[in-house]
Amino acid sequence: MPQSFPQDSVGIVTPQIIRFEQPLPLACGRQLDSYELIVETYGTLNADASNAVLVCHALSGNHHLAGFHSEQESKPGWWDSAIGPGKPIDTNTFFVIGLNNLGGCHGSTGPQSINPETGKPFGPDFPIMTVPDWVESQARLADHFGIQQWAAVVGGSLGGMQALQWAIDYPQRLRHCLIIAAAPRLSAQNIAFNEVARQAITRDPDFNNGHFYENGNVPKTGLMLARMLGHITYLSDDGMREKFGRELREGKISYDFNPQFEVESYLRYQGERFSTAFDANTYLLMTKALDYFDPAADYGHNLAEAVRNALCKFMVISFTSDWRFSPERSREIVDALVAAEKKVSYAEVDSDHGHDAFLIPNPRYMDIYSAYMKQVASDIPPTGKENN
């Protein structure tokens, strides 16, 4: 590891692309004949492949969880605070896999990929993906690495929903499930915010019904608006007050339509940066996957029934100021797990950082996370441990 990286960093990491030739049937009724997943791994898989942790990403996340792609990269992967030597997901103990989900825009097969039937990018013709579809693709990824059973499947937000779905769909294939800042399904308000974002994107004249790759434009305004709006829902009212208050950019109000307040220019900056870095079709697809996630729906809308066959232990974590997926929503998951007589721990962490708190190394959060992952480590079967 270069001197310039912190001691607890995984250092320089290199993604790899794995190709799958077995067709993947999807919830929407279509299938992907073949597909690629881009992944990163950290740590070393032990001999019986019993120390593997799968980390699932949220709406705009990807496979780059931790470390740096080069010495020039200024920011590490998105969950670097939680993954590395001595960190909660300790890479001295665990073999960690991050992937970009199908439908993503960071290297896995998605709307930007070439549709073999047409020779052009899929664009809007890429099939809608669901959380169960992703879990199925991740199960095949586990097979590829020879991992019969994950030590843990971990995720925050939409990533936590994937972790929960794993416990339902493949009860034999994980020992622990960590569901952080998630919800058992979206509320009407959550869906409403997603719909505003989708309308912003699809009504952008540069969206061109999703076929914008051909003409070289991207629906920047739509993506910018979607991200600005998303950003508001990731922060808390208190957190924004603390971060921005009503601070004026120029010290005093100038009574015009230019941005006056720090929060305005911050959001514009975030929105504009995102608008050239993310794919609009992927954004639409990810929000739909969120809207459609509802594992209880197939069990008479009874979440306890949905998790009845789960075999793993659960850790659920929520954050007090998260109003996107509030602690109340996490408690719905906990209550269902308790009703189904599962082993579940629950922590509600004090934080002003809203939904974003799951990405921020709040000491109490990191302590809880580390303590639980030590339990996950202690559940690695002895043969695996010796080999580690």
Add this chain to the structure above:
Amino acid sequence: MPQSFPQDSVGIVTPQIIRFEQPLPLACGRQLDSYELIVETYGTLNADASNAVLVCHALSGNHHLAGFHSEQESKPGWWDSAIGPGKPIDTNTFFVIGLNNLGGCHGSTGPQSINPETGKPFGPDFPIMTVPDWVESQARLADHFGIQQWAAVVGGSLGGMQALQWAIDYPQRLRHCLIIAAAPRLSAQNIAFNEVARQAITRDPDFNNGHFYENGNVPKTGLMLARMLGHITYLSDDGMREKFGRELREGKISYDFNPQFEVESYLRYQGERFSTAFDANTYLLMTKALDYFDPAADYGHNLAEAVRNALCKFMVISFTSDWRFSPERSREIVDALVAAEKKVSYAEVDSDHGHDAFLIPNPRYMDIYSAYMKQVASDIPPTGKENN
């Protein structure tokens, strides 16, 4: 009153336009040389003009508070639930004035009006209005009607901010001030939502830097997005759950990008309706007036100092599920009034209707409102009462 209107309706009402020739200096440093206000009145002004109630409107409101413009009109004015014979603002007792604020798009001078200097609509060149500017224009409206002192100034949301500003700017000219579902100033989160709405409007290609009247287009998409977003902030999470839940439009998910959930089509409908009915420049102006409202700013950011000279009695009402201007924000107003030793009543009303609750005739709210307005009536000086 036609048979078809309810007994407690003010019935058919006709707006009037009042022209003011005295220039109005504005906070932004510019002035309006002359201007018009469109108003509606209900009830009868008594001989000493002591029974007048001014009702100030919120972001998208107007002068049409109550009753119907014709027998064909299916919906009454926006606060018909609170204004009429026997209703909280009882038109058997009070003379009620509603106006469209300057900068509005319902008949008062605003961005759609002809700029006398150019012979074209003002458009984006219409000056930015502030809450104190509106209060000044409303004081001249009081003069026009010979009203020296309002029995009460009443408003919800941005309207409540105007009521508060009245108590500060014209302490002699009102006996009662009713501040409903308001806040002493916007939070960073409030400003952030406004900024997303403004970006949606101003980046709409049909906005044409605000000069869209000339080419006959309107920035429909931008206004639609602004309204959809606004609508989410007017409703509560619980209220949306109750109203829409996760009800599917077609009974089952169809895995495409069409609206699947009732809440999506509801928001689209609301947004599209608004996009052809409201003026984009007015929307921008109203959101800026909200952002800039901060009466404490001139008093060392001490709201108690700002209200120190107020002479009226105050009624502050908030609603439990209002997260746009939460009860906490109303309590900031109450605390400042208490600190300044003002006479203040406060009610926090249980409601699932979020910010919109101030428009909805919840029985407990109406009871509190009526009881307070009876006190306002009892404070009408005896001569005025005899004349009524």
